[in-house]
Every structure is written in structure tokens, then in C-alpha cells.
Amino acid sequence: MKQTERLLIHLRRWRSNPLAFIREVLNVEPTDQQTDIILNFIQYRFIAVRSGNKVGKTAVCAWLLIWFMCCFKNARVPCTSPSESQLKKGIWNEVGIWYRNLPEYFKNQFTYTAESLTNTRHGTAWQSYIKTATKERPEVLSGAHSADIFVIMDEGSAIDGEIINNILPLLGSINAYSMIIGNPMRTSGYFFDLFHGKPSIFKKLLHYSAEDSPLMPQETLKAWLEAFGGRDSSYYKIHALGEFPASDSDQLISLYIIDEAKNRRLNKDEYEDADVIWGVDVGLDHDASTLVKRQGRKVYDIKKWRKVKDTVKLCGLIQEEYNKELKKYEEDEEHKDEEDYVKTHKLPKRINIDEIGIGRGTVDVLKGWKLPVFGVNVGWAPKEKGRFANLKAELWFMAKEWLELEAPQIPDDQDLITDLVVPKYQTNPSGKIKIESKDQIRKRIGRSTDTGDGFVLTLYRPKQVKVYI
Numbered sequence: 001m002k003q004t005e006r007l008l009i010h011l012r013r014w015r016s017n018p019l020a021f022i023r024e025v026l027n028v029e030p031t032d033q034q035t036d037i038i039l040n041f042i043q044y045r046f047i048a049v050r051s052g053n054k055v056g057k058t059a060v061c062a063w064l065l066i067w068f069m070c071c072f073k074n075a076r077v078p079c080t081s082p083s084e085s086q087l088k089k090g091i092w093n094e095v096g097i098w099y100r101n102l103p104e105y106f107k108n109q110f111t112y113t114a115e116s117l118t119n120t121r122h123g124t125a126w127q128s129y130i131k132t133a134t135k136e137r138p139e140v141l142s143g144a145h146s147a148d149i150f151v152i153m154d155e156g157s158a159i160d161g162e163i164i165n166n167i168l169p170l171l172g173s174i175n176a177y178s179m180i181i182g183n184p185m186r187t188s189g190y191f192f193d194l195f196h197g198k199p200s201i202f203k204k205l206l207h208y209s210a211e212d213s214p215l216m217p218q219e220t221l222k223a224w225l226e227a228f229g230g231r232d233s234s235y236y237k238i239h240a241l242g243e244f245p246a247s248d249s250d251q252l253i254s255l256y257i258i259d260e261a262k263n264r265r266l267n268k269d270e271y272e273d274a275d276v277i278w279g280v281d282v283g284l285d286h287d288a289s290t291l292v293k294r295q296g297r298k299v300y301d302i303k304k305w306r307k308v309k310d311t312v313k314l315c316g317l318i319q320e321e322y323n324k325e326l327k328k329y330e331e332d333e334e335h336k337d338e339e340d341y342v343k344t345h346k347l348p349k350r351i352n353i354d355e356i357g358i359g360r361g362t363v364d365v366l367k368g369w370k371l372p373v374f375g376v377n378v379g380w381a382p383k384e385k386g387r388f389a390n391l392k393a394e395l396w397f398m399a400k401e402w403l404e405l406e407a408p409q410i411p412d413d414q415d416l417i418t419d420l421v422v423p424k425y426q427t428n429p430s431g432k433i434k435i436e437s438k439d440q441i442r443k444r445i446g447r448s449t450d451t452g453d454g455f456v457l458t459l460y461r462p463k464q465v466k467v468y469i
């Protein structure tokens, strides 16, 4: 019997049994957790899944998407999430991988592009596609009516309730399915409420830990436990255990804010008019020395030097970085004296260096070498004296506000990300905000936040104009 005939005989069975389709057509063996998701999906049709990373939930969505598209005529499968880059890197990438794995018979029926999977003969009437859903465009999926519909929502924790409520009317037909999946990032919103007893269309709530997933390397979990200070840390809860972080946490910066900044892609015109500022945190013995480069809303480069035991040597490394940018600038005769051109060539207007202790020497040497350095002592009085105990607390709060309010972009740098979530804050007896000290942090997690410290230094402005209202 030819393969095509064999496939057609099985099609009826696959329609009611996606697990068999996944095994026999996609040729992959789901993990126990994935099998559980699939069985619940068949039984309940509307399911919500929260889990740690690498449970394989995005892959399951991609398999089920392909199953639905192959088994039901004029099927429609909209996929959404709040971020386009996540959609493309996540679900749509997986769909591409498994689409290419399909037997010719099924593959030939569809065309896969960067944004859709379309039946070649029926066109948009038989299609799966990705669309971002944001508060500004809550209606993205409306008009997607079909009797055979399956709506997939990835990164569910960040999808606005209004958007989900707009999608629900699409799901009134008999052959309707929906899955909302995600890491439990946020402690409010639709996804959070759903998992805390609020009635919804999602009839089955599922939860899986990455600790039980064979797709998750044990070394990764071990490294997270060390970097974030144990199983109770928000990071470990969200990314490994699939638990919501404690909402009464004294952690300064929420992880989802950092995640959003990491996934954001700014256009050039959104930062190129801003000054370039560098921040340097000096650590000569155990700690690393870090150099963080920021232009307006974008942190775009981070240098880390470990075990540089000598001040002058460290100064040499910083100067080398500076000279690299200077050289590009000088080689460009045409625009030599234009201030804007300093910016496009990414020459720092100022290099803020933590001058406490060993940093002092670095500032002096680099001043002597005529670099635009500025020594910052984070023990100085803050500008808002009534609110903060010292400049350090003020700078870290500026970092929090910058991340929350400026819609910035930061690189996917594990050190920066871990450092930003680590510091806790307290209010001292006189009501002023204090940030956990280097010593306390070292005691708690066994290292210091060098990259984070370099970053917050980029936010320091020597002569800040204070507006009193």
C-alpha cells in the first residue's frame, strides 16, 4: 500500500486522537508531561497550562496546531502572544520545525511562511497564523470565525484580560479548542486570576515543574539555584517550578519587567538621539569589573573582566574600548565636529565610575588619560533626601523606574538579568528606602551584582535638574 493510501485510512482515527497523530505522523514521542497535556486537551478542549521552562509546552501547541490543520477541513488556528519576537522565536519556529518533518502528503497541502501556514488550495479559509495581541490592538483576532477553530495563546501571563475576552466569542462552535500557556510571571491579570479560582472558559488548569521534565538539563537547574539564591527565589519559581512568585516580595524589580525589556526590539530612531553613557563597576580581586553601555532606552553592550588584579591594567581595558569607538569617529572626516555624530559613533558623553575604594584609582588614572570619566560614590547623599537613605538606593530605584516606565531594551545577558532581580529593599527606621548591601547580598547568594551595579551607574546624572511641583 502506498503511503498516501495508508495515511488516508488513518485520518479518521487521528481526528479523534491527536496523540496517535503526533506519534505516527510527526514521529515524536511526547514526554509524560506532554502526554498529560494532550490527554487533557482532548477531554476538556479549553485548557490552561502554567509551567517552568522546557516542559515542552510550546512544542505541544505546535504539534496540536499541525494536527488540527491536517485533520479538519477549513481549520483556523490563530496564535497570539503580547510580543512578536516571542511568537516568532517560540511557537512559529516550532511549527516550522515540525512542518518540515511532515510526510510529503500533508506537507504538500500547506505553505509555511514567516507568519502563516496556509492550505494551498483553500487559501485564507484554511489557515493558521500569528498575530500579536496588545492593549492598543485588542481586536487582532476578531473576524476569525470558523466552525473548526483552535486559538493558541502563548505567554499567557502577559496577555491582557480585555484581549482574551474579545477572543472568547470566536469559540462558540462545536469543534472549538483553546489553550493558554505560559510561565507564571505576573501576580495579577487574567492568567493569575484564572489560576486563583476565577471562573473562565478554561475548564482544566494544569501545572508542571521543569524539575520533572526530561527536556530540562539538570545543570541548568543547578546553576539557577546558585545564581538566584534557592528554590524560593522568584526566578526559580517562575522558570523552574512554574509557581507564581510571592506578590508581597521585597524584591525591587519584577522579573516580567526585565523579561519584557529583554524581548523588546527598539527601532534606531527610538534611541539614537540620546547621549551614550557608560557605567563602570570596579572589582579587582574576587569580583568582576564590568562596563555597561547605554544609549537612551537601550543597553547595547556589556564587557566583563574577571580577575584583573591591577588598576592600570583595568584602565587600559577601558581605554581600549574607548579608543575603538574614537577611531571609528575620527576616521569619518566628513562629520567630525557634529555633536550628533558623536552619538551615532557611540562615543560616550560620560563614563560613570564607582569610585568607592579601589575605583578611586581608576577614576584618577583615566582622568589623566583624558577620558570623560566621572567618579560616583554611591554612599553620597541622594537627590531625594527624604525618600532614599543614600545614592545607591536612589540609583537602583531609578533603574526600577527606567525599566517600568521607559519601555527600554536590554541585552539577553544572564548576569545582568540575575543581578537586576537579586537586590531586596527595606525601609529604615527613619522611613527611608535602603538597598541590600554588597555584603548582605554576598552572604545570601554567594556573589555580588557587578553587572547590575555597572548598569545602574549609567543612569547617574551629575547635575540633575530637580523639578518641584
Ligand SMILES: Nc1ncnc2c1ncn2[C@@H]1O[C@H](COP(=O)(O)OP(=O)(O)O)[C@@H](O)[C@H]1O
Pocket (backbone or CB within 6 Å): 028, 029, 030, 031, 034, 051, 052, 053, 054, 055, 056, 057, 058, 059, 060, 094, 215
Ligand atoms: N518530546 C520531545 N522530544 C524531543 N524534543 C522536544 C520534545 N518536546 C519539546 N522538545 C524540544 O525541547 C525544547 C523545549 O521545548 P519548548 O516547547 O520550547 O518548552 P517550553 O515552551 O515549555 O519552554 C524545544 O527545542 C523543543 O523542540
Ligand SMILES: [Mg+2]
Pocket (backbone or CB within 6 Å): 057, 058, 059, 090
Ligand atoms: Mg515556551
